[in-house]
Amino acid sequence: MPVTVEIPKEKWTGKVREVTLGATAAAGGTRKKTVTVGGESTLPFLTFEGEMPNPPVVALEVQDAYPDDWSALLKEVWGDTLHDPAAWAQKAEEYGADIIALKLQSAHPEGGNTDAAHAVETVKSVLATTGLPLIIYGPGQPEKDNEVLVAVAEAAQGERIALGNCEEKNYRTIVAAALANDHLVVNKTPIDVNLAKQLNILVNDMRLDLDRMLMDPTTGALGYGLEYSYSVMERLRIAALTGDSMTQQPMICTVGEEAWRAKESKVNEGVPAAWGDWARRSTNWEVITATMLIESGANIVVLRHPDSVKLVKEAIASLRAH
């Protein structure tokens, strides 16, 4: 006689907030489509005990300055488009990205130090060539981040762009720009549950609605701290499902940036033969980092290689199929 087996089920009381990126013409923007993430009332893909209404999505990273320090493998696959953010974004859409993550790298004071007007031109050109929603990152230097993101927020009013990064020491100006122009923000904190929660509270205190915030708990790549991100995200997601309101933001991970910084992906000179074929190893590095973080709760992964987009999207589809 088969034994009767009673499956233990979790009774979660909370759920992740739904956040919508992008606005169509009807909603005051120009995007051809919008992307909604979050909304799940269960751990990733465990739909036997809760809902996961929106699948995790994939963004491709685009920069407005030629990424000279990128791996030769990325330079090869993207070719000349790397010189033109608008063409690059268009290509990214063709490769199947759901979102374009545009980094205004040229504004960095140690790089091109381009100004706000230049950033606005870049964003307008990208908005013109792609119908996808945008995430826009400043160059990562506080003063320049504020300068270019404020200008971009005004120029793209109503597009529901996610502006990043808001960090503990530098969030007020960016949040104000998002409030004034109907955008979203990305709250970034260094691999810690309480810091993530705290920043969500601070940003919410400025009256930015919670359905206009993503959180980035900081990504560690495979072999370079992945397990820290993995566990902090599992803890954040469990807190969200347990009903802790200020941890219920959808999570975004900058996988491509971290995975392609790893020596294993970046270079192939003087590495052990046991590391295997460079191209396949690098793809595995980005894809495994991405899927591991998706299984620990990521709602958006930002990638760099087109092959990774295809593989990660297939993995998401098969994790949802049943």
Place this chain on the structure above:
Amino acid sequence: MGLSGLQIYKLLPKTNCKECGYPTCLAFGMKLAAKQAELSACPYVSEEAKAALEAASAPPIRLVTVGSGEKKVEVGNETVLFRHEKTFYHQPGLFVRLKDTVPLSEFEAVVEQIREYSIERVGIELWVDGIAIENASGDAANFAKYVAAVRAKTERPLVLIASDPVSMASALEQTDGSAPLIYAATTENWNEMAELAAKHKAPLAVRADGDFGVLAELTEQVKGLGLEDIVLDPGIRDPHGSLVALTQLRRLALKSNFRPLGYPIVVFPGEGASSAEDEAIQAAQHIAKYAGIIILDHFDPATIYPLLTLRLNIYTDPQKPIQVSPGLYEISSPQPDSPLLVTTNFSLTYFSVAGEVEGSGKPTWLLVADSEGMSVLTGWAAGKFDAEKIAKSVQQFGVPSKISHKKIVIPGLVSTILGELEEELPGWEILVGPREAIHIPAYLKTWK
């Protein structure tokens, strides 16, 4: 179920004979309550007490050993669903499946490649655990020949895959004493397979596709024949179904203390995969959630290396980061006038920095301070990597006697300690290095 240490203690002999390996019966009782010890370690426990304790004393997921010798694989005995709750203890064994239908010379060549595969990461040697041989030919003598061929090449743990007990019996004649995993007992053949497992003292995989009730019935039947070392195959091959099934199995064992399914799990990520890349993704999923034995259909270093790295990451104890010994390290034979860098003894930090310095080709002294395994910023925030600690390390490891200059490069992330360090190390020039290890080679080029 769920007896406290004190309740268990009352049933023990209370002689404190220490033969179980613990100093007192109470300590042993506590370990039993925490499910970290087995009752069989006590030679004097009464039959009566044994019966009373059996249910409470066994770990919720049995520890099963595949193979013998120093590279045997031990899986199971996990105590949590999420690694942050404590840690994951026994990392899954990675096996590569080969069929007895490929030409023997080709087969032997792959076995050799797998045997020789080894890679070091953060000072830890990583390898592929073993080989699974499938009786794809259906021929018993042929299967035995291939299994013998593997045994002639390596002592690594094996998984024998055959549905016909006759084939399994002939293969087991080639592997005596080495406890290969027998795959698999099903509703059709469990009796014969269980007898073989008992005869050869080998662990037995039990397979029932998509039905936990049938799977539990099988394990009970097999257990009835005296077998304890069981591995489960719930037979679900798609990523969604497998994630759900393995999560439910781990919960049944840990939360419901459901004995019939409290065993490690074997998975075949290649069987539900659309490509070799997809197999890697599914293998990765099963490393994190919640396989004990993973059988791959491809041996490709470009996949094996990331998977071994992932396994190392996921099975790192969150409370105990891997550390390296503090000290003054010599990279590329430094001279007294070579540069001196300082960093922490968190293994990841050390290996990132040491790797970049090595890659730069510049002979360099690397001073590793004892930050108790914390990274640069965390160590600084916790007062384990501050000016005082760095100054102390300079003296402790005899730096002044080995170098002819008085210049030390600190990580860019802790540039704020520059002033304090100047006070702690009078007469020294404190230089601020890059924030990221990856920029060290460029920095060293400009060092004077």
